[in-house]
Structure formats: structure tokens, C-alpha cells
Amino acid sequence: MANVTLSKVRKSFGAFTALEELNMEIAAGEFIALLGPSGCGKSTTLRILAGLEFPTSGEISIDDRRVNDLPPGKRDIAMVFQSYALYPHMTVAENIAYPLKKHGVKRPEREAAVRQAAELLQLEPLLDRKPKQLSGGQQQRVALGRALVRDPKVFLLDEPLSNLDAKLRSYMRAELIELHRRLGKTMVYVTHDQLEAMTMATRIAVMHGGRLQQFDTPEMVYNCPANRFVASFIGTPSMNQLEGRVEGGAFILGPDRIAIDRTMFRDDLADGPAVLGIRPEYIQIGRGPLQATVRLAENTGHETILTLELSEGSRITARVEAGSRHKVGQVLSLGLQNDAVHLFEPGENGARLNKEQTGAAVIPMRAQ
Amino acid sequence: MPRARHLILNLVTWSLVLLIAFPLFWMIITSVKPQSELFRIPPTWLPETVTFEHYWRLLSETPFLRYFRNSVVLATTTTLFVVSLGTLGAYSLVRFNYRGRETLAMLVLFTYLLPSVVLIIPLYMMMVAIGLSNTLMSLILAHTTFALPYALWLLRSFMEGVPKDLESAALVDGATRMGAFRDVILPQLLPGIISTALFTFILSWNEYLYALVLVNSDAVAPLTTGVMSMLISAFNIEWSLLMAASVMMSLPLIVVFAFLQSYLTSGFGAGGVKG
Incomplete structure (x- = not known):
């Protein structure tokens, strides 16, 4: 078990800054997801941790030891690549044994360790095959086997499930959670899939444009997003964000006034332009001050997602029960659940204006 | 009529084959x-x-075997030089980022813009200056200069086909950079290395002009110039011996070609197809 610390890590490629002053403290045994859209710096962060890239400045330590100057092989880490990166000319057994061989482990011990890893991942019948003869899921398991055979301090996983089909992905998700529980190792997991991050991680680091946006538990990231980016990135469909003004105890949206509870928000909340955020599940259909026209009704089987057009023209999505029969063109009245309202500063990535724990979930996150 | 077209096509193809x-x-x-x-x-x-009397005469009464040995040493050493330099060079051109990388790669091809006759005189002067004139080494170096650029480009396209993640994985698994190169990259590059080696070997084995100019001592002459000067004089051409020598000169190439043909054709395609 080892903790991982990144302090003031910067990385630039020529004029392009990939990471801007990243600070992150990962406790021993945590399962951290680095989440963000492509190009946000999450893979760069992982490669810097692995020693495959060098930070322009800043310090990295693993298990309280500075590792900046250590090559990847000396950092006591293991990594699973998105492409699996299995050595094509070696058999499964040779692939799994390779890190042990490179660390000078003797043949009998190597064979025992390979057998053990193969047993854990149900790879025993495949040990003599070449990677090309395996399915995607099997290759994935070999890559995991190669990572865990050496019993490293930290596991780094770079989008390991993104090449699998949906069914296998959800199976491997459960396997990885189980594996983490069993091994108790520190894991850092890069993904652009919020579902993976939400379901697997103990904490999520949401990244955007080379900056860490929020680093917190899945519940907090979902319920108390630090800013507009996190609010829109986490959750499907994403949080509705309506641009308007705060005036006294109300949020003014075009011709409509939405009453807000000012005690929920920071004391320095001033009247003026702001963005109101509300998740689709907290929109109450049938009663409330707002009028909206149904533009689209998508039935997913267990729920229906409505796309509604408000009278002032902006569109919002609402999550309703699957049985509800709303027709396109129908005009509904709707309200917002008062304790689930967030306010953000205006601007592209405005910060949240709520007091710490307000706007939090009343309903836990639904499974998809 | 598709039948007639078929017939004509076959006729043309077969007459070409016969011609060759x-x-x-x-x-x-x-x-x-x-x-x-x-x-x-x-x-x-x-x-x-x-x-088989001509073969016997060639082997027992002429220095054919010496020329043969010279050619083997020349082509093998050149191939070793070109493949090892080409592999490391291609690795550098593909994996490392430095200023002028692309320019360098283009510049390497520049030697092909000049006819080899133009390069021979300076090469000869250089060889004399460094005391290598009239040695096999001078020919090895000369052959390396014209085989290396092509080898570099060929190996570069093969190297680009080796995923970077493989090397990263080997580094994380505890290999050094050279270790990762040896354990992971070289095996992936093997088809490329084999076809490059074949190209180079054939080029060096058949080369005539440089051998003629750079080496005039009979002791270090390779097959091409050795056999020519031995059997062809202004007054007489020893046809039967010449033909026997030609057969024996072609034999190694034909054997190698037959065994490694599939690698060679993959080398021809490597420049065009990228994964």
C-alpha cells in the first residue's frame, strides 16, 4: 500500500501546456479515477506518474519517496494500457512473466507467480497462446495479469475497458472493483467514461484543459459540482444550466420568476447575472410556475427523458417515469425542486455559488 | 470477347516471361x-x-573461390553495417523528437539525386586519404553509403508500425531502453530487418561499378569484377567458364530468395501501407 502525491506538477509540450500546476494527494489503497474529455491532461498525468513523461516542473512521490528521477521500471508501479500492449511474439505465460524476468526473479518462482495470476484471472487454459489468438476480453485479462504479477505498490490503468463491448465492459468493471477490494492496492484509473468513474472510484479527479476541476467522492462530484464544467460533464443527461439573473429571492429567467432560497447560497451572492443549474430528475412536471412545450420524448424502457422548450426559448431535459405519456407539442407546467437548485457564476466555467453541502442529492444516483 | 482478351493477355505475359x-x-x-x-x-x-568440366576447372584452376569469398565477406559485412546502423537510425527518426528530424530524413535521400559516377571520384580520393584504397573495407564503406539511405527509409516505415505502447509497457515492466529495444522492438521489426538485409545483400552482391573503380588488386576483387577481368579479355571470352561462373554467382541469391521471398514482398509493400 502506498500513497501518491503530485505537487505543483506542470507539463508543457513546446508552447502547449498540457498540465497547469496539478496538486493531488492520493491516500494508500484508494481507487482514483482521472476523468475528463480527451485532451484534458488525464493521460499525461498518468504517464508522468509512470515515468514515461517527465514533468516540466513539480514533484511526484510514491510511498513518500520522490520518484522524479527514477525510470519507470524502478518506481514499483504497474500499468495497463488502452491498447493492452501485449508483446505479440510472446505467449500469454511469457507476457505475464516478463516483468518478473526483468526484476531478476528466478524461473521457479516466476512460474509459480504466473500460475497464481493466471488462476486469479482464469487464464490457465490460455497460457500457451499468443495474444493474437485471444479475444479482446482475454487480452484485457492478460494485461491485468502482467500488471498484478509483480505485486506493485501502485496500479496505473489507462482506459483499460474502452476497447471492450458494452456487456464485457460492465462485467470487467465489476471484476476490477472486486480486484481492488481484494488486493487493497492504490489504483489510478484514467477514463473519459463518467459511468466507470462513478461506479468504481473512491474519489474522482475531474480534469479539463490541463486543470484539476474537482477532486472528491463520486457523491460529492455529482451532487455538489465545483463549477459549470463538472456539473455538465457528470450525469447523463447532464445538468440543465439556465442563464438569467438573481434578483432578491428570485432567479429571473426571461419573463419567469423562480423563487430561490437564499440561505442555501454563499453569503456574498449578489444580485446580477448568474446561471441556475438543476439536474433532470429534480424537475417536477405538472405543477410549478414555468410553462414548457414537449419537443422530444425518449423512452429508454426504465425512464423517459423529455426535452422541453421553456417559454423564453431555452431547452431543458427532464427525467420522468417510463410509464408517463407525454406527447410532442403538449404544453406542461413545471417547477424545480427547491433544495436541488445550484447557482453558478456566469461565464464559461463559472464556480458554484451554493454553500458547501446544499443542492445535494435527495435521490441517489440511478443506475443506467 | 472476353475469351480473346484473355488469350492475348496470356500470350503477352508469357512472351515477356520467356524474354526474361x-x-x-x-x-x-x-x-x-x-x-x-x-x-x-x-x-x-x-x-x-x-x-560439369567447366565448373570443375573454375573451382580448381582459377581464383574463382577467392572472388567468391571476397564477395561473401563484402556483402555480409555491408549487410551487417547497414542493418545495424539502419535499425538504430530508424528508431531515432521514429521515437525521438528533435529539431530537424524530418529534414535529416530527407537529406539522407539526397545521395540518390546524384548519379553514382559523380560520387565515385570523391569516394576514391577519400579512401586513398584514409589509407583504405584497394581494400575490401573501402568497398564495404562505399556500398554502405548507397544502401543505407534506402534501408533507413524502409526500416523507418516498419518502425512506425510498431506501437509505442509496447515499448512503454516494457519500460514500466522494468526493462531499460536498450532492453526494451532488444526484447520488444527487434522481434516486431524482424520482417523489416530481413527484407532490408536481403535488399542490401543483393545490392552489394551484384554491384560492379564501385568495385571496378575502388579496387584494382586481384586479391580483394569481388566476383563481379574478378570474374569479368579473369574471363573476358580483348581477344577472347571464355564463354563456358563465364556461364558456369554466372550460374554459381546467382545460386546464393536464388536460394536465399526462395526461402525468404515472403519477407521480401512484404518489404516492397511496407512503404505504401500504413496501419
């Missing part, structure tokens, strides 16, 4: 004809008596 194959056929036939049959008119298509 006939000299080879005639070379083999002539090499086993007895002296008396050589210039008979009309010529005999198949020898009435088959004899």
Missing part, C-alpha cells in the same frame, strides 16, 4: 555444354552430353 527467362536458361545450358558443342550451328537447344 531465356538468357537464364541459355546461361545454364551453356555452362553444361562441352566445348565442342558451344559454337555449333545450328545450336543445340539441349546439350547432347552434359558436362
Whole structure:
């Protein structure tokens, strides 16, 4: 078990800054997801941790030891690549044994360790095959086997499930959670899939444009997003964000006034332009001050997602029960659940204006 | 009529094949004809008596074996030079980022813009200056200079096909950079290395002009110039010996070609197809 610390890590490629002053403290045994859209710096962060890239400045330590100057092989880490990166000319057994061989482990011990890893991942019948003869899921398991055979301090996983089909992905998700529980190792997991991050991680680091946006538990990231980016990135469909003004105890949206509870928000909340955020599940259909026209009704089987057009023209999505029969063109009245309202500063990535724990979930996150 | 077209196509193709194959056929036939049959008119298509006396004379009475050994040393060493330099060079061109990388790669091809005749005189002067004139080494270096650029480009396209993640994985697994190169990259590059080696070997084995100019001592002459000067004089051409020598010169290439043909054709395609 080892903790991982990144302090003031910067990385630039020529004029392009990939990471801007990243600070992150990962406790021993945590399962951290680095989440963000492509190009946000999450893979760069992982490669810097692995020693495959060098930070322009800043310090990295693993298990309280500075590792900046250590090559990847000396950092006591293991990594699973998105492409699996299995050595094509070696058999499964040779692939799994390779890190042990490179660390000078003797043949009998190597064979025992390979057998053990193969047993854990149900790879025993495949040990003599070449990677090309395996399915995607099997290759994935070999890559995991190669990572865990050496019993490293930290596991780094770079989008390991993104090449699998949906069914296998959800199976491997459960396997990885189980594996983490069993091994108790520190894991850092890069993904652009919020579902993976939400379901697997103990904490999520949401990244955007080379900056860490929020680093917190899945519940907090979902319920108390630090800013507009996190609010829109986490959750499907994403949080509705309506641009308007705060005036006294109300949020003014075009011709409509939405009453807000000012005690929920920071004391320095001033009247003026702001963005109101509300998740689709907290929109109450049938009663409330707002009028909206149904533009689209998508039935997913267990729920229906409505796309509604408000009278002032902006569109919002609402999550309703699957049985509800709303027709396109129908005009509904709707309200917002008062304790689930967030306010953000205006601007592209405005910060949240709520007091710490307000706007939090009343309903836990639904499974998809 | 598709049938007629088919027929014409076949006819054209086969006459081309015959055109190319006939000299080879005639070379083999002539090499086993007895002296008396050589210039008979009309010529005999198949020898009435088959004899290997020319081969025997060549091996026992002429320095053919010495030329052969020189050629083997020359082509093998050149191939070793070119493949090892080319592999490391291609690795650098593909994996490392530095200023002028692309320019460097283009510049390497620049030697092909000049006819080899233009390069021979400066090369000869250089060899004399560094005391290598009239040695096999001078030929090895000369052959390396014209085989390396092509090898570099060929190996570069093969190297680009090796995923970077493989090397990263080996580094994380505890290999050094050279270790990762040896354990993971080289095995992936093997088809490329084999076809590059074949190209280079053939090029060096068949090369005539540089050998003619840079080496004039009989002791270090390779097959191409050695056999020519031995059997062809202003007054007489020893046809039967020449043909026997030609057969034996071609043999190594044909054998190697037959075994490694699939690698060679993959080398031809490597420049065009990228994964």
C-alpha cells in the first residue's frame, strides 16, 4: 500500500501546456479515477506518474519517496494500457512473466507467480497462446495479469475497458472493483467514461484543459459540482444550466420568476447575472410556475427523458417515469425542486455559488 | 470477347516471361555444354552430353573461390553495417523528437539525386586519404553509403508500425531502453530487418561499378569484377567458364530468395501501407 502525491506538477509540450500546476494527494489503497474529455491532461498525468513523461516542473512521490528521477521500471508501479500492449511474439505465460524476468526473479518462482495470476484471472487454459489468438476480453485479462504479477505498490490503468463491448465492459468493471477490494492496492484509473468513474472510484479527479476541476467522492462530484464544467460533464443527461439573473429571492429567467432560497447560497451572492443549474430528475412536471412545450420524448424502457422548450426559448431535459405519456407539442407546467437548485457564476466555467453541502442529492444516483 | 482478351493477355505475359527467362536458361545450358558443342550451328537447344568440366576447372584452376569469398565477406559485412546502423537510425527518426528530424530524413535521400559516377571520384580520393584504397573495407564503406539511405527509409516505415505502447509497457515492466529495444522492438521489426538485409545483400552482391573503380588488386576483387577481368579479355571470352561462373554467382541469391521471398514482398509493400 502506498500513497501518491503530485505537487505543483506542470507539463508543457513546446508552447502547449498540457498540465497547469496539478496538486493531488492520493491516500494508500484508494481507487482514483482521472476523468475528463480527451485532451484534458488525464493521460499525461498518468504517464508522468509512470515515468514515461517527465514533468516540466513539480514533484511526484510514491510511498513518500520522490520518484522524479527514477525510470519507470524502478518506481514499483504497474500499468495497463488502452491498447493492452501485449508483446505479440510472446505467449500469454511469457507476457505475464516478463516483468518478473526483468526484476531478476528466478524461473521457479516466476512460474509459480504466473500460475497464481493466471488462476486469479482464469487464464490457465490460455497460457500457451499468443495474444493474437485471444479475444479482446482475454487480452484485457492478460494485461491485468502482467500488471498484478509483480505485486506493485501502485496500479496505473489507462482506459483499460474502452476497447471492450458494452456487456464485457460492465462485467470487467465489476471484476476490477472486486480486484481492488481484494488486493487493497492504490489504483489510478484514467477514463473519459463518467459511468466507470462513478461506479468504481473512491474519489474522482475531474480534469479539463490541463486543470484539476474537482477532486472528491463520486457523491460529492455529482451532487455538489465545483463549477459549470463538472456539473455538465457528470450525469447523463447532464445538468440543465439556465442563464438569467438573481434578483432578491428570485432567479429571473426571461419573463419567469423562480423563487430561490437564499440561505442555501454563499453569503456574498449578489444580485446580477448568474446561471441556475438543476439536474433532470429534480424537475417536477405538472405543477410549478414555468410553462414548457414537449419537443422530444425518449423512452429508454426504465425512464423517459423529455426535452422541453421553456417559454423564453431555452431547452431543458427532464427525467420522468417510463410509464408517463407525454406527447410532442403538449404544453406542461413545471417547477424545480427547491433544495436541488445550484447557482453558478456566469461565464464559461463559472464556480458554484451554493454553500458547501446544499443542492445535494435527495435521490441517489440511478443506475443506467 | 472476353475469351480473346484473355488469350492475348496470356500470350503477352508469357512472351515477356520467356524474354526474361531465356538468357537464364541459355546461361545454364551453356555452362553444361562441352566445348565442342558451344559454337555449333545450328545450336543445340539441349546439350547432347552434359558436362560439369567447366565448373570443375573454375573451382580448381582459377581464383574463382577467392572472388567468391571476397564477395561473401563484402556483402555480409555491408549487410551487417547497414542493418545495424539502419535499425538504430530508424528508431531515432521514429521515437525521438528533435529539431530537424524530418529534414535529416530527407537529406539522407539526397545521395540518390546524384548519379553514382559523380560520387565515385570523391569516394576514391577519400579512401586513398584514409589509407583504405584497394581494400575490401573501402568497398564495404562505399556500398554502405548507397544502401543505407534506402534501408533507413524502409526500416523507418516498419518502425512506425510498431506501437509505442509496447515499448512503454516494457519500460514500466522494468526493462531499460536498450532492453526494451532488444526484447520488444527487434522481434516486431524482424520482417523489416530481413527484407532490408536481403535488399542490401543483393545490392552489394551484384554491384560492379564501385568495385571496378575502388579496387584494382586481384586479391580483394569481388566476383563481379574478378570474374569479368579473369574471363573476358580483348581477344577472347571464355564463354563456358563465364556461364558456369554466372550460374554459381546467382545460386546464393536464388536460394536465399526462395526461402525468404515472403519477407521480401512484404518489404516492397511496407512503404505504401500504413496501419
